[in-house]
Amino acid sequence: MLAVTYIPYPSWLVPGDNTWQLTAATLVGLMSLPGIAVLYAGLVQKKWVVNTMLMAFTGFSLVLLVWILWAFNMGFGTNPIGGGGGTGIMHFFRDMVSMPHPITGAAAEQQQTSSFSQTFVPFHFPTSTFAYFQVVFAAITPLLFLGSVIGRIKFKAWLIFVPLWCTFVYAIDAFLLWGGGYLASEGAVDYSGGYVIHLSAGVAGFVAAWVIGPRLAKDKAHAVPNNLPLVAIGAGILWLGWNGFNGGDPFYAGVDAAAAVLNTNLATAAALMTWLVIDMVGSKEKKPTFLGAINGMICGLVAITPSAGWVNGLGAILVGVIASTIVWFAWNYLPKIRPFSKVDDALGVVFTHGIAGLTGGLLVGILADPRMIEYGVKGKNYAGAKSSFVSGLLYGGGFHQLWEQFRAAVWVIVFTAVMTYIILKVVKFICRGLREPDEVLAIGDLAIHEEEAYPRETFAERISSVPTRQDDRV
Amino acid sequence: MLAVTYIPYPSWLVPGDNTWQLTAATLVGLMSLPGIAVLYAGLVQKKWVVNTMLMAFTGFSLVLLVWILWAFNMGFGTNPIGGGGGTGIMHFFRDMVSMPHPITGAAAEQQQTSSFSQTFVPFHFPTSTFAYFQVVFAAITPLLFLGSVIGRIKFKAWLIFVPLWCTFVYAIDAFLLWGGGYLASEGAVDYSGGYVIHLSAGVAGFVAAWVIGPRLAKDKAHAVPNNLPLVAIGAGILWLGWNGFNGGDPFYAGVDAAAAVLNTNLATAAALMTWLVIDMVGSKEKKPTFLGAINGMICGLVAITPSAGWVNGLGAILVGVIASTIVWFAWNYLPKIRPFSKVDDALGVVFTHGIAGLTGGLLVGILADPRMIEYGVKGKNYAGAKSSFVSGLLYGGGFHQLWEQFRAAVWVIVFTAVMTYIILKVVKFICRGLREPDEVLAIGDLAIHEEEAYPRETFAERISSVPTRQDDRV
């Protein structure tokens, strides 16, 4: 390799790492588009397919712009607004984010990435790579909680809600847990977003469903999905795309990335089979269902997210089994009690993302194996001092990590809930309401977009726009 | 890394670069299959779905064979047919391509790639990688203009048209702009194919639609799409696949690849939102539409293609906004005037690819930022002399680049139009006509392929082929 005659890289760049990071980011992007867009499109009623897909595409686009124009630097900048000083509660409130500013300049795009948290591990790729990897995470989060509010949220309200939420909830949680903020510095960890993304999406979705109010009673009572193969397409892309989601989070194409990928798949397989088996022995019908299996799959993916590279293979399987079991019971029993019985979380995001993410986040405190090393590794280049690992209760870490995970969970739940509520009130004010009127809801896509998911050509007659040529052959 | 004990690479190979290039190529391949195949399948009338998909699959296959058997070396060979000498107009016409020959031998597949243009930047992967990366670009081009001619082109004519077009249009434009030919040597640039692919596809599609004639008047008047989720699947794969399309074009997994990926996403998000907003405020219905958003998305992807790694982030956003706006107005007003009112470009390829590609190509001359460096970069390995960058009007480059971009555009438009016309006349002669007969067109897929997109089992009775066993249980 040394004989390579022309080296077009700056000295800090490693092409293998850059490739992995860009590939992983692309996989995560695919999880949103077309992944979540069609997974949700398949799950909603036929009359909501177009609306659901368009909210997914616009949500993704809006976060991209917001992120690059200001929010990336809020979460991953080098310059905490409070200056980075202070301790305890001061530290916490003074430094909830870094200074917002765009990364659209030539220098910003091309220089080696660094964030407030990267004091000891320099990443070997430019800011463009890092920001793009981070933005696909930021963008999938609103798409996840979209599942809670479909079937009644006003389209314009969505277009305003997403940028505000990304700025005032996501960027802050990202800074606190990943960007070097208080929670991170205290020791709470979140490998790839069990809290920042999934728990937060579950809570935001639940609160939003509550604030916006339920779907039409008729829609709720007839809420059959419209297309299961579409769900399969989305689900398959989610599963394999998650290799990038979790595999990309060491930010090195090293040993831990590989372990994270393997563990993600183990947890997911275990969770899918767990839900299936409980369905077969424990549900009223005692039948295996496809959508049940997919629910289980999602639980596994979500629950392993906070710990993917910090548990060993056995831990990963346990995470899958435990999370799937807990969410199965939550899914089947919680809707009967308050507040769940009062809130119409249409696709159940609070369960498959909220509770699964919470379960996974707490399990880090129990199952993390300190021999799983994120950066430093045994061997010739062993970097003991800079090694990054986590010890759970079962591996001699005591209750410390569990406590940190618990505190972080409380923060994410409370902060997300409160801020989501406030933001929605603001959006409601701006948009004069958060819901489409009932007569629009009764119709769905056709009323909002004048499009339907599966148009029937037989009954359509073109009336305007491009004139039909007179001389067309018939 | 130095401790690696066994090195199975030749000295010129960098595994990170090779990986990135193969990954990028695979992403671009996915844009065609299933990307374009299902995007278009969703947009056409139900009776044309099978025909559209089969043209996509066969078009892709034919280009693959043509490319490896002769056309790759025409575009990217080391040996211009005129010997590479001459200046000005002589240079131009003597050296429009390199000598055609196959790259199917063991030596050709395995050696370090090099082309006539690579005098200063050696790529760190073999010819197999380079040829494969280039062929997925060559293959998507006919698939794009397929959108102009669906619903009437004779299937056999398609099978002959594609290889001829690839040979006599694509390979030549590729040589002139990328392979070291005249336009490139004069300074015209095309980062990933805004001209070679998109402008050319738009022009070819438009000319072909004109030569072949319009669809049946009835089909044109009832041209409702059949499946919007299918469009979403194709669109999502296109967007994220474009990370490989533009990210692969520095041919190094370096800084500029990352910037190109980020810029591509920025332009696309901006373009999608631009079209959506114009639809909401400027269209007759004042409604946001899903297919409008997808049109905007494609405009962004196409328009950023010629400049992805040469503009900064702000430039990328501008490219998206400008291209989407221009194409929106073109889409809504040009069909009313000649020649657009006379030509049935079924899916509007001339707009979303032709005009968007042209806009993006010219914007290079305005927005290219010389601080965006394709190969050489600041830092320890800064290779000043070999740096590759472009200066637009707004960044001190004067009108030079704009003029070169303009000249190249004129060439691509005129040459593609004339050659496409000639090739179609030849194909018409060979196939005795370019259109399926009207009674076949009235039926569509069933008449041409005896298949339909969504068969109904209830009414089918097997009559032949494999005999049904007598002893089957009922």
Next chain:
Amino acid sequence: MLAVTYIPYPSWLVPGDNTWQLTAATLVGLMSLPGIAVLYAGLVQKKWVVNTMLMAFTGFSLVLLVWILWAFNMGFGTNPIGGGGGTGIMHFFRDMVSMPHPITGAAAEQQQTSSFSQTFVPFHFPTSTFAYFQVVFAAITPLLFLGSVIGRIKFKAWLIFVPLWCTFVYAIDAFLLWGGGYLASEGAVDYSGGYVIHLSAGVAGFVAAWVIGPRLAKDKAHAVPNNLPLVAIGAGILWLGWNGFNGGDPFYAGVDAAAAVLNTNLATAAALMTWLVIDMVGSKEKKPTFLGAINGMICGLVAITPSAGWVNGLGAILVGVIASTIVWFAWNYLPKIRPFSKVDDALGVVFTHGIAGLTGGLLVGILADPRMIEYGVKGKNYAGAKSSFVSGLLYGGGFHQLWEQFRAAVWVIVFTAVMTYIILKVVKFICRGLREPDEVLAIGDLAIHEEEAYPRETFAERISSVPTRQDDRV
């Protein structure tokens, strides 16, 4: 690159290789989910869509667990059960597998991978990477033969059949041909699984279809597919995913990986066009069909699998043309004669995988070009002694390789057939039958899963589970 200041890798790890291997594995995973799941879902009758998809998702999950818990070490462990000694027939039967044990521990996941066969080529990534790459191959195999048994196999029988088959057939063949077992040591080769995966899947599917018995006569006679665009999605993902399937098998992101990718695409394009042309000139209807083209495509992908990096480009094209032609005739004529006329291999897996895999495997013995080098390559790092290449009959290798390929094929066919038969008898005993009862088969998805693929909301009335709120707005 040397200036990189922080190296978080062990000395044996190359990030470019690790990235390629993880990316390739992800592509192969996508071939199963959603690839095969939706390809098959589109091909079956509407009433079997959900069942087919759920068997794909569960089959994939089960193999993942089985593989990591014991089977990976059976196929790719370092410790043959017989101790690795003995010669000839002794060698063969004593060492059919390595010792089964899990790889779920922290050490196992993170250490450099090694298998019994890797005496001279150390791979530059951890066991997690290698095991994950191998498991996506192991997992797709049952999904392939699922196509033979859909429409009657008992769902529970599937859940038991898959783990047993993976353990007692797949792991053994993998060891014998890839893990350093007898067939490999004698010289038989299988680049990416033409035998271990495709031939074996074809045989297993055929035997299983025979043992389980045919579908209902009515289903067989009305076996029209339900959704061709779904087939297109699956097919496109298969094709491009195969870049990882074959490109990943040198286990280095080097020259041969690139050649394997290019050859795979060449063979596939040639095979698709071959089937199409034979359909156009040789079928009763003389029409090009989409599903015919897809059959041809699969033949090409499968047939190039055993030789992808050992033939040159011309060889690859020949493989595609020959395999597609042979399978076309087999597909159209063999079903008329025994035993094919007696066995209801629903989707024809024995043809497109079995016969195509066999053809490709034998062609290695004819077309392998010794100048195609898997590991050692010319240049500064040329490792002559450790080079890995194969010589076929046409390239001076005589009949040796052909004979080895033939012997290996005989083994795979006989062993797979016998073991599949035995396993099914065991499963039949455990599950009290292998078939769903006929009244269940008459209904399909709704009877087995209480779900249907495309539910119609109009006629559904929610009756239980989550109570509808009384206070919902209407």
Next chain:
Amino acid sequence: MKLVTAIIKPFKLDDVKDALKQIGIQGLTITEAQGFGRQGGHTEVYRGAEYSIDLVPKIRIELVVDDSTVDNVIETILNSAKTGKIGDGKIWSTPVDEMIRIRTSERGSDAL
């Protein structure tokens, strides 16, 4: 006997079915239909082109009833299908010569 045919709004189907069950109707057949009438259709816009769909989705209910029940059935449908808005649909009845249950070959009222 009479064949009563009713064209109703799709979302009223459950109500009508329940109401008919209440008065003892044991069977009916429905088909999905498209109606053209005073109720306007709608416009769909695909890629900027407007299409007019002047047909609206309807459910068509058919049931054969004894002469004695006709009025009650019609009344019941009228009440349960009415929203008072344009497009509520129509009911018509036609004479039936013969009614047979396939399973038993019973004829007339026994076949209902």
Next chain:
Amino acid sequence: MKLVTAIIKPFKLDDVKDALKQIGIQGLTITEAQGFGRQGGHTEVYRGAEYSIDLVPKIRIELVVDDSTVDNVIETILNSAKTGKIGDGKIWSTPVDEMIRIRTSERGSDAL
């Protein structure tokens, strides 16, 4: 002339069609329908929520026949559509005033 309408189980369509062809019937029209009757519907479960579908898929056959053929046609449908299980469906006939073939404007029996 009479209009014979038959509601049958979908998988019986081929048999009925063949039987009618045998007795010389040259034309008929079918629509996909949903029946409600003694035959129970089924339950579907999506993500744990149960939905009751009390309508079962049926095929609706319509054919206009000469008065002289009615009985034979009914008999033929009865025989070919019967499985003996609940839900086999119904046949009814109604009087027809006029029957015209669009292509030729022929009326009455000539139009069949």
Next chain:
Amino acid sequence: MKLVTAIIKPFKLDDVKDALKQIGIQGLTITEAQGFGRQGGHTEVYRGAEYSIDLVPKIRIELVVDDSTVDNVIETILNSAKTGKIGDGKIWSTPVDEMIRIRTSERGSDAL
């Protein structure tokens, strides 16, 4: 009153609908149907296996009209649906006892 039922070729729907509008028809109901008749069906080939589809797609139009309009309506459909090729379809009319508009409970001609 009469119920006029017409079976036509799908691509003729627009023409027929327009023609009926012209003569003042204000409402009708259509269903998608499949016809079996002199017009041959077609073959479909999936993966080499041939399937015979002897049913062809048709549109079924139903409209209840006043006795006085029947002839005009039939004539109009005849003219607008005719292509002269086999498979153009049929028109038949049957007597109607009662016609009611659900919205207003109007009966008879008022309900049209």
